[in-house]
Amino acid sequence: MIFGSVAAVAVAGVVMVMPDANAAASTLGAAAAQSGRYFGTAIAAGRLGDSTYSTIAGREFNMITAENEMKPDATEPQRGQFNFSSGDQIYNWATQRGLKVRGHTLAWHAQQPSWWGSLSGSSLRQAMIDHINGVMAHYKGKLAYWDVVNEAFNEDGSRRNSNLQNTGNDWIEVAFRTARAADPSVKLCYNDYNIENWSYGKTQGVYRMIQDFKSRGVPIDCVGLQTHFTGGSSLPGNFQQTLSSFAALGVDVALTEVDVTNASTSQYQGLTQACMNVPRCVGITVWGVRDSDSWRSNESPLLFDGGGNKKAAYNSVLNALNAAGPTSPTTPPTTGPTTQPTTPPTTPPATTSGRIVGAQSGRCIDVPNSSHNNGTRVQLYDCHNQSNQQWAYTSSKQLTVYGNMCLDAAGSGNASAVQIYSCNGQSNQQWNLNSNGTITGVQSGRCLDVWGTGNGQQVQIYDCNGQANQRFSLT
Numbered sequence: 001m002i003f004g005s006v007a008a009v010a011v012a013g014v015v016m017v018m019p020d021a022n023a024a025a026s027t028l029g030a031a032a033a034q035s036g037r038y039f040g041t042a043i044a045a046g047r048l049g050d051s052t053y054s055t056i057a058g059r060e061f062n063m064i065t066a067e068n069e070m071k072p073d074a075t076e077p078q079r080g081q082f083n084f085s086s087g088d089q090i091y092n093w094a095t096q097r098g099l100k101v102r103g104h105t106l107a108w109h110a111q112q113p114s115w116w117g118s119l120s121g122s123s124l125r126q127a128m129i130d131h132i133n134g135v136m137a138h139y140k141g142k143l144a145y146w147d148v149v150n151e152a153f154n155e156d157g158s159r160r161n162s163n164l165q166n167t168g169n170d171w172i173e174v175a176f177r178t179a180r181a182a183d184p185s186v187k188l189c190y191n192d193y194n195i196e197n198w199s200y201g202k203t204q205g206v207y208r209m210i211q212d213f214k215s216r217g218v219p220i221d222c223v224g225l226q227t228h229f230t231g232g233s234s235l236p237g238n239f240q241q242t243l244s245s246f247a248a249l250g251v252d253v254a255l256t257e258v259d260v261t262n263a264s265t266s267q268y269q270g271l272t273q274a275c276m277n278v279p280r281c282v283g284i285t286v287w288g289v290r291d292s293d294s295w296r297s298n299e300s301p302l303l304f305d306g307g308g309n310k311k312a313a314y315n316s317v318l319n320a321l322n323a324a325g326p327t328s329p330t331t332p333p334t335t336g337p338t339t340q341p342t343t344p345p346t347t348p349p350a351t352t353s354g355r356i357v358g359a360q361s362g363r364c365i366d367v368p369n370s371s372h373n374n375g376t377r378v379q380l381y382d383c384h385n386q387s388n389q390q391w392a393y394t395s396s397k398q399l400t401v402y403g404n405m406c407l408d409a410a411g412s413g414n415a416s417a418v419q420i421y422s423c424n425g426q427s428n429q430q431w432n433l434n435s436n437g438t439i440t441g442v443q444s445g446r447c448l449d450v451w452g453t454g455n456g457q458q459v460q461i462y463d464c465n466g467q468a469n470q471r472f473s474l475t
Contacts, residue, residue: 024318032284034324037281038282039284040062056290063285064099066090071104076113079127105146105147106146106149137183141186153202157206177219193226196233198245207249224253225255229264234261235271263303303317354474356472374422378419393433397442404422406423407420409428411428411444412461414461417458428442446463447461447464
């Protein structure tokens with residue numbers, strides 16, 4: 001089984017640079033966002049016509065995962081012939097509501113296209129590579145996370161004997177390297193079940209793989225713990241130790257497919273609290289909206305019953321999220337300053353407009369090809385006087401282009417893409433213009449950042465470091 005803008009922390013139209021620690025949020029997504037995290041759910045395209053379902057999903061969550069619509073069998077039913085209709089339906093539904101999207105999944109032993117069954121060895125390896133490239137090209141710059149590889153280990157910590165494993169033991173590494181090249185902006189994750197107990201063989205097997213990848217520079221950003229708790233697999237006492245141990249390797253951790261037999265209030269509260277206690281636990285996703293939508297519907301495992309009513313477990317989760325308070329969950333980078341320099345914000349004028357010029361490069365923040373499409377990632381480019389480089393800073397802290405498109409952060413973590421998107425008033429589209437020349441996201445607290453100075457260099461957000469690649473002027 002198996003597993004984008006973060007919802008506003010405040011009522012639409014009300015600007016909040018930092019939530020009031022004393023004011024409890026009333027939805028799961030808003031409560032998680034107070035600490036810079038997300039609380040998401042898995043969505044099935046076929047259920048979006050159910051008004052109760054879609055209303056709860058749009059109100060409560062700020063991260064969406066496609067339940068089946070982005071898996072290999074759905075996206076490439078025939079070789080080289082991709083079908084993104086259902087995946088795009090979910091993506092569009094989510095982003096129209098200002099919600100982020102988590103991609104699931106690119107390489108897995110199950111739900112493979114039927115034509116993979118006739119392939120093996122180098123032919124199957126190439127099919128996997130081509131599939132990753134094709135799907136990620138379609139969603140490039142649009143998603144917050146991708147579950148690149150799913151469920152590749154046995155319970156004893158050895159590799160699962162799948163057709164992909166039989167192409168060579170390096171297949172997971174190849175998948176991640178391919179994914180990084182295909183989309184440098186998205187967070188790349190390994191996802192698995194039964195890796196919540198630190199002393200379990202499978203957990204240790206995955207840990208050793210991540211440790212090896214990080215030591216050799218294999219690109220991996222996060223580990224997803226599915227967190228399917230049943231009568232025989234309940235919340236382990238060392239769950240927080242597991243999260244902390246993975247995070248200590250330099251990756252984010254996320255709970256990606258949560259459901260709990262009979263929605264045990266204590267287990268839901270415990271798993272949420274463990275995540276809140278680990279700075280690099282970036283978010284929680286429950287696998288479905290209501291009990292009736294769950295793959296385990298006979299176990300009543302979710303936070304809403306079949307009628308869409310909140311269960312006791314809902315309140316235990318909401319309280320734990322609210323108790324976490326307004327903090328940033330991301331561990332500072334291991335190089336550079338250990339504390340972020342002070343960046344006192346300026347008071348926004350009624351409206352200021354002009355070009356946003358990089359102090360290091362002398363180039364302007366530019367919308368490629370004068371695109372008006374949601375999700376177009378902005379770049380550096382030689383300055384000129386055309387409309388795709390003309391930005392207005394408004395009294396509501398938005399940076400707008402073309403009058404109706406906003407500068408938008410596609411996530412809150414380091415290296416999240418900066419793009420244009422229809423203005424929605426949410427905090428990932430609000431920016432502080434600071435007196436030291438930095439531009440910081442209200443939602444993330446991170447700085448606009450570029451890794452180079454040349455034409456086409458993409459813009460991201462990153463921990464503020466006071467260097468010239470993070471200083472800009474609006475002129």
